[in-house]
Amino acid sequence: MSEARLPRRAFLATGLSAALPLKASAAPTAPAGKPLTVLHLTDIHIRPEHDAPKRCTAILRDILKRHPEIGLVVNTGDSIYAADYGNITRERMLEQWKVWDDTVMTALxxxxxxxxxxxxxxxxxxxKDDEMHGIPYVCKRLGIEQPYSSSRQGAWEVITLENCRGSLGDEQQKWLFEKIAALPEKTPVLLASHLPLFSLAGDYDGGNMSGAKAVIDKLAARKAPVLALSGHIHIQSSESLWNIKFHCNGALSGSWWEPGDAGDGSYKRTPAGYALLRLWPDGRSECVYLPVPA
Ligand SMILES: [Fe+2]
Ligand SMILES: [Fe+2]
Structure with missing residues (x-):
């Protein structure tokens, strides 16, 4: 994988024109209008151990200082270390959400x-009847009304999906297809989900979303640019297919705030990091993956 050859301080970037349908003979032109700068954070996995709260606070402070132009943050989940295992007590789960509030949400x-x-x-x-059970409580802690939603951010439609159990399910897919069908023809879409719809990282290690082909076909039929953002794998990979750019970005926590196999916090050759996106009103886009500040 290309990440293996990248030095620690290097970054991964994708071309400006890649989100638009390609014309072989077209000369590159400067993007029109002011871009919206988006900070993509994923797999923060915040936890009390390994000095993670202090380190995370410092990292987020440095990111915001480095990039004062950030106008929107997209968090694609695994916000806390882990609440999903059968042995996780209520106290342990609440402890992690408290650290989330005190560090990440305070910084942002x-x-x-x-x-x-x-x-x-x-x-x-x-x-099952406990108010802290399952998805609704996560929505409450994240301050979102629904596990999937859509909002207009400048010229772009930003859609978040809930695929944390492996797929969208019939009801959500129906909602998504109706949402896509109702969009003006040229509206570019930023689609954010935890599991990648498609990624080489997911093929390599951990898996992509089931049933994504139908979603991809629906998006490709519109022809307007689409950016599909995700995490979950902790490995960075970017691909493009027709009008769709897929960016599965690496984890802010790298190896879950632990040293990992390489001893530097990276996970399988992807450093702990974040992505910076620029979204131009005409649908052009740029995505750069950067290691966390040292
Ligand atoms: Fe994760
Ligand atoms: Fe995950």
């Missing part, structure tokens, strides 16, 4: 933020 409080839910976020060990 001045910015608009959209969230997708990760597979490690919901607590399943408690009774």
């Amino acid at each position: 409080k001045r910015l608009p933020i959209v969230h997708a839910i990760g597979n490690h976020d919901p607590w399943w060990a408690g009774p």
